[in-house]
Amino acid sequence: MTTKQRLSDIKAMSVDQLQDELVKLKKEQFNLRFQRATGQLENTGRVKEVRRDIARVKTFQQAKLAGAGKA
Numbered sequence: 001m002t003t004k005q006r007l008s009d010i011k012a013m014s015v016d017q018l019q020d021e022l023v024k025l026k027k028e029q030f031n032l033r034f035q036r037a038t039g040q041l042e043n044t045g046r047v048k049e050v051r052r053d054i055a056r057v058k059t060f061q062q063a064k065l066a067g068a069g070k071a
Contacts, residue, residue: 006053010060015068018061025054 013021029050035041 007056010056013060015061015064018057018064022054022057022061025050025057029054 010018010021029047032041032047032050036044036047041047
């Protein structure tokens, strides 16, 4: 999935969906760290992607919460 596709998917999510996505990404991040520690990680670039996806989700989550507070 390209960055633009992920970005449009994240923009369309509600706050609850963003929270679920964040939990899913954090679990994946944990698993990737565990694989790296045991030497089983094959796609090392995925660690960076997941970290950035977590940041994207948190950014949109905060923006939606701030927007809901003002409305």
